[in-house]
Amino acid sequence: MANLPPSPQTRWQAVKMAARFISPYKRQVIYSLLALLFTATITLSIGQGIRLLIDQGFATQSKDLLSQYVVIFLLLVIALAIGTFTRYYWVTWLGERVIADIRRTVFNHLIHLHPGFFEENRSLEIQSRLTADMTLLQTVIGSSVSFALRNLIMMLGGIIWLFITNAKLTALVTICVPLVVIPILIYGRRVRHLSRQSQDRIAAVGAYVGEVLGQIKTVQAYNHQSIDQRIFHDQVEEAFAVAKQRTTQRALLVTIVIVLVLGAVGLMLWVGGIDVIEGRISGGELAAFIFYSVIVGSAVASISEVIGELQRAAGAAERTMELLRAPNLIQSPATPQPLPKVSGNIEIDQLCFAYPSRPDVLAINELTLTIRAGETLALVGPSGAGKSTLFDLLLRFFDSQSGCIKLEGIDIRHLDLFALRRCFALVSQNPVLFFGTISDNLRYARPDATDAEVEAAAEAAYAHDFICKLPQGYQTHLGDSGLGLSGGQKQRLTIARALLADAPILLLDEATSALDAQSEHWVQQALQRLMHNRTTLVIAHRLATVQSADRIAVLDHGHLDALGTHTELLQSSALYARLAALQLQPQ
CATH class of the missing domain: 3.40.50.300 (P-loop containing nucleotide triphosphate hydrolases)
Incomplete structure (x- = not known):
């Protein structure tokens, strides 16, 4: 998984990947879009409500008209709240559902990949991609995309209403559009590249933490803490340096957009104020125009900010695509x-x-x-x-x-x-046990085994007695890698698991090399039962x-x-x- 800048083709593939996972949920997408259009329409309608409130309510000095337009305004607010709730629910649901599907698909692909892939790529970095990158994608799919679309609709609708309200003032605002688009294009490319670098650095930090904490006894036994602290400090600082560059570029982008857009609004206020004073437009029209100008300006600024999030999401999607594209070199034949x-x-x-x-x-x-x-x-x-x-x-x-x-x-x-x-049944030199109960670990090869079969295998492996002495017996929870058990006890559990698998060929890889004399005695007794009537290959030094x-x-x-x-x-x-x-x- 080389750390190379993504190509346009790779980015397009990442977009297609996201679309492929979203496509099964067309109904939910339609719900989200309808709610989004509804809330955008209501928000834009509020501008006309403000115009009527000022021109027909305040200007006419009519209490009845004022009350009528205030009621209309409140009804618009209630409709906006309902629409916002609906939009938020379906957009968030869609993000959570799609990311769950992506996580499951990536894991299902990884778990079948040949072991050589994991020798060439750090498992902890892959783990980071399944967690940190997926969280980022969830945020974008379940929030940022909707936010960007909403602001795009608001921007386009606001511009239309600006022209309807006052074409001359609108021309002043649109002059700034090219000035806003150009920095978005320039800085957006820089942000995308830095976002990918930042995610890679963060993944490396997570992988290093997992490695050190996973081998904490060795770290402390060799007094390696100070060296690990220095290495970790350097990696964190590298990640911070890249993040600082990315933040600077995004901050510059947002700052430029805000200055240009709100500067145009200020110019418009000056010109519009003169028109109101000279009677060419009403106060309500100017207020509506200000409202739409703020909406358009806020939408443009928000879109420029969301673009930074979308750039980071593009990097996360590309990294996910790398995992999904990893070829499985060991597969069953088409017709076995x-x-x-x-x-x-x-x-x-x-x-x-x-x-x-x-x-x-x-x-x-x-x-x-x-x-x-x-x-x-x-x-x-x-x-x-x-x-x-x-x-x-x-x-x-x-x-x-x-x-x-x-x-x-x-x-x-x-x-x-x-x-x-x-x-085959494999008993390795280092007993492999998983987080869960002893019963779960013994059933690893045969999930459908009965309790009687599990206990019979444990007895044959000389493990039943010590299991019964544990606090919850077969339901005792083991820590990571069987933490809390001796080496001999772990090995006898793996032998019981192999017995339960009942495979015709047994592979023993230095199964007793790391045990003391007493533990070796019990393990050897268990192995004799396991090897009976089986083809057995034994690695031994x-x-x-x-x-x-x-x-x-x-x-x-x-x-x-x-x-x-x-x-x-x-x-x-x-x-x-x-x-x-x-x-x-x-x-």
């Missing part, structure tokens, strides 16, 4: 091949893969490997050997550049993504945990170095023997 009953046979044939950020470095290099149904295969090797990458490719988080992976004899790229991923595997695959720089049992590899693989010597033999 049906998947037979999965027993866990996997064939990896001449697989080559390099991450998009490092296209010249092969993370998997011509890997060929056959995994038999029901066996436990351990993947070992030094860091960077490609073990975790292989898991990513099995789950189709990425696609290989060449070679293929077959599940039950079918290339996984020919399978429906959801059907493919239902075949600690060879003591995989010696009992049916086979061990030794990976080095993405290719298969050796394959066999622990005893066989000690004889046939120098790399495995070296790893074993470092870990298993006494010093």
